[in-house]
Amino acid sequence: MGATTVKHEDRTKENTQNCSIGRSLQILGEKWTLLILREAFLGAYRFEEFHRVLGCARNLLTERLQTLTEEGILIRVPYKEPGSRVRDAYQLTDKGHEILPVLAALMQWGDRHLADEAGPAAVLCSAVDGAQVRLAFIDEKGRTDIGLDEVVPAAGLGCLY
Secondary structure, eight states, X not given: OOOOBOOGGGOOTGGGSSOHHHHHHHHHOSHHHHHHHHHHHTTOXXXXXXXXXXXXXXXXXXXXXXXXXXXXXXXXXXXXXXXSOOEEEXXXXXXXXXXXXXXXXXXXXHHHHTOOTTOXXXXXXXXXXXXXXXXXXXXXXXXXXXXXXXXXXXXOTTOOO
16 A cells, blocks of 8 residues: 655645654754754763763753753753762653664764765764664665665655645
């Protein structure tokens, strides 16, 4: 059973309100948010670690961490170092870990089109055998060699047009 291809001429502002990309961007679509998530994936979990690496304004970092926490992408975990007050550390939730492919896609695109002559700063590798990994489209039948030219948008269950 084939999917119904979405035609651009049928799209309007009213019938695109149920857009998962738009909704995701309301939460993630800001530079500092994605960079905070990058650092969380790389092992940062304390406010000062995020701040030291990112160098963004402290109030902005606080706001972004709060949003990511409210959205269930990060959770706060209290910790206390000797002689200091209790502070919050931030850990990725399962929902947060599911964002890794989004960051990996940005990384893969940037490596291909924007990396400097020395090459990419980091690569993603399998924890099992160290082989470098990349993102790919997989269809519901398990076929993995799907090219970008073979991917088309189709109407989903929540389609309004």
